[in-house]
Amino acid sequence: MKLNVTAIALTVGLVWGGAMLVVGSANLIWPDYGSAFLEVAASIYPGYRPGTGWGSVVTGSLYGLVDGAIGGAVLGWLYNLLAGTRSGGPA
Numbered sequence: 001m002k003l004n005v006t007a008i009a010l011t012v013g014l015v016w017g018g019a020m021l022v023v024g025s026a027n028l029i030w031p032d033y034g035s036a037f038l039e040v041a042a043s044i045y046p047g048y049r050p051g052t053g054w055g056s057v058v059t060g061s062l063y064g065l066v067d068g069a070i071g072g073a074v075l076g077w078l079y080n081l082l083a084g085t086r087s088g089g090p091a
Helices: 005-029 035-044 054-084
Strands: none
Touching (some): 005 035, 035 054
16 A cells, blocks of 8 residues: 555644644743753754744744655655565565
8 A cells, every 4th residue: 555645745744833833832821831842843943943932933833844744755755665665475
């Protein structure tokens, strides 16, 4: 069975971007919430500075969307590549 690479890329992108949106928004309300997670994200995404306002939440969400979509596409492509080379085994 092959995966639809576009569908998995969009799904992972939306989930990761949504996670960044939820955690970033909660961090604005409760400054201690998710701060370690957001600091790790800030070390990966250039220009992202958590806790500096709604602009940072949008920036982090967009980074998460794009990063997740790329990661999901790679995951789907790799799965299809490895699933296609499988020989033998139960059906």
